[in-house]
Amino acid sequence: MTTSAVPTRQVRVLAAPGDRHDEILTPDALDFVGRLAAAFGERRRWLLKERRRQAIRLATGSPLDFPLTTSAVRADPDWRVAPPAPGLTDRRVEITGPPERRAAVDALNSGADVWMADFEDATAPTWENVIGGQLALLDAIERRLDFTADGGREHRLREGRLPTIVVRPRGWHLDEEHLELDGGPVPAALVDFGLYFFHCARRQIDAGYGPYFYLPKLENRYEARLWNDVFLLAQELLDIPRGTVRATVLIETITAAFEMEEILYELREHGSGLNAGRWDYLFSLIKTFGHRSDFLLPDRAKVTMTAPFMRAYTELLVRTCHRRGAHAIGAMAAQVPAEGPAAREAVLATVRLDKEREAEDGFDGSWVAHPGLVEVCREAFDGVLGDRPHQLDRSREDVRVTPGELLAVRRVGGPPTEEGVRTNIAVVLRYYDAWIRGRGTVVLDGLVEDAATAEIARVQIWQWLRHRTVERATVLELLERELDALGAEFPWAAPDEVRELFESTALAAELPLFFTPEAYSRHLVRTVTTAEVPA
Incomplete structure (x- = not known):
């Protein structure tokens, strides 16, 4: 070209x-x-x-x-x-x-x-x-x-x-x-x-x-x-x-x-x-x-x-x-x-x-x-x-x-633990809250977490629910507990927005390919009206 x-x-x-x-x-x-x-x-x-x-x-x-x-x-x-x-x-x-x-x-x-x-x-x-x-x-x-x-x-x-x-x-x-x-x-x-x-x-x-x-x-x-x-x-x-x-x-x-x-x-x-x-x-x-x-x-x-x-x-x-x-x-x-x-x-x-x-x-x-x-x-x-x-x-x-050999995942066994479920939910909620407020990395439990961490954590929740290795009631109970903890730790957090984003990306029947596109459009886009845009 x-x-x-x-x-x-x-x-x-x-x-x-x-x-x-x-x-x-x-x-x-x-x-x-x-x-x-x-x-x-x-x-x-x-x-x-x-x-x-x-x-x-x-x-x-x-x-x-x-x-x-x-x-x-x-x-x-x-x-x-x-x-x-x-x-x-x-x-x-x-x-x-x-x-x-x-x-x-x-x-x-x-x-x-x-x-x-x-x-x-x-x-x-x-x-x-x-x-x-x-x-x-x-x-x-x-x-x-x-x-x-x-x-x-x-x-x-x-x-x-x-x-x-x-x-x-x-x-x-x-x-x-x-x-x-x-x-x-x-x-x-x-x-x-x-x-x-x-x-x-x-x-x-x-x-x-x-x-x-x-x-x-x-x-x-x-x-x-x-x-x-x-x-x-x-x-x-x-x-x-x-x-x-x-x-x-x-x-x-x-x-x-x-x-x-x-x-x-x-x-x-x-x-x-x-x-x-x-x-x-x-x-x-x-x-x-x-x-x-x-x-x-x-x-x-x-x-x-x-x-x-x-x-x-x-x-x-x-x-x-x-x-x-x-x-x-x-x-x-x-x-x-x-x-x-x-x-x-x-x-x-x-x-x-x-x-x-x-x-x-x-x-x-x-x-x-x-x-x-x-x-x-x-x-x-x-x-x-x-x-x-x-x-x-x-x-x-x-x-x-x-x-x-590239696909031999069944060799990695063991069911998810309640602590693993809780940790994933906690990471997703805290990262979503930070991301909505404009921060792309956060330090949680001694680790620098970014969007990749949030993605694997939320799709694991989805996968476990799909195959019923974790009960939905358990996830919902832990979700409420971690939302309360988020609000107590960060009074400026937006728990309602975070909950909605979590439910749409981790609890939906169909798995969204990425959390970022919809979350970006809903939370990070701040355009001005056409009349305000210089020609």
Whole structure:
């Protein structure tokens, strides 16, 4: 697709102006986003319909297998993704978090190798958060990012090298209702990507890096191909050399696990690696096969990365990545270091064991959610990598994974416990309340929780109710108890709104695919009237 084939398109801003918003929402930036949306909006809609069709096929008995039509791609030993880009050679410690000013400063000062600025699971997408996140990224690249803490203490970026910035836009399934094109909302993924790319791609290149991205919630190779075409057009529109973009894909859906090589193949000139998640992967598993009793999961805390089907998934990911010259990045450590030496060491010991296992399995790096975990993650990977920046040369040819092993959930037994049900309800309620009020991450029971945690927790409740491993009366009783506890702990909470959201997303007869789209439209969209929108 050439630039001449993509005419100028007017994107209307349907939100009230905010402080410094004019620095991001320039006419040229909006035109750039509009061109991307005009070029790919219809294809994106078709792919979302295909997701629903695939879900129906799987629900009605179609087997999930490695695609026969792409066997030649998997069999070809010669193709590779692009070589590591500047700043992405050594990725042994990656810190994740929202692109909010305080969190951004803490992440960039943490000593990690990479900061993943998360517009998706870690951000409640209020308009202020979306544009504020773009401003934080711009200020970070210009090295003028700061914040003032309670008490007046100022926090600024440290001198010297900062972590490489990698941006995680929202998924293909989400809209940005504060921007309008041709009478409809603009795909949120193209808003997050487009605004950052327009303002920061050239700046990052001039600084010796590039525009780098994490791609969430992909379900198949066609969705990866769509992103690759977005990259090609964006680079062409801004006269940036083809192949400058790098993208790491989160393999956090069960269908994507069967197309890892194909996803890398579609992105190969822009490919950088794959990431192995946990909660979103289990969330996808339940969404896809929750109607089947042989896919019942116990309390989520009991489903660790060492469960046989999770081991099959992560080992296949490492083998796939290294076979194609891509980095394999491990799962997030969500713990928050505790107060007191003994409690703190217990937390660090847990994280250390997890990261040592990943490094020994062949991962090239891993995620942490808190700056206090950076050093323990680094030590775990240093112990295996030494002075090497990665272990791409470790091919893991010993790994042979079958479709049955990826789906062998029945090996993870045990019914849910009442404490597991209560914990899930408590997490969902507290996260929903925070999200409605504009916070995308919360700390609960010593863990940094985000939208992925809420998703797995609420679909587990739905699955247990469907298969009657938990009585509905028990869930309703615990719901009332936890709503009372929420109100007592947070007097400013909105228990009625939280209850309604919980009932519609966890207790409904049909399982909503995500809690975020409807909750976003009902609680976070604040558009002004058409008469108030500047022409």
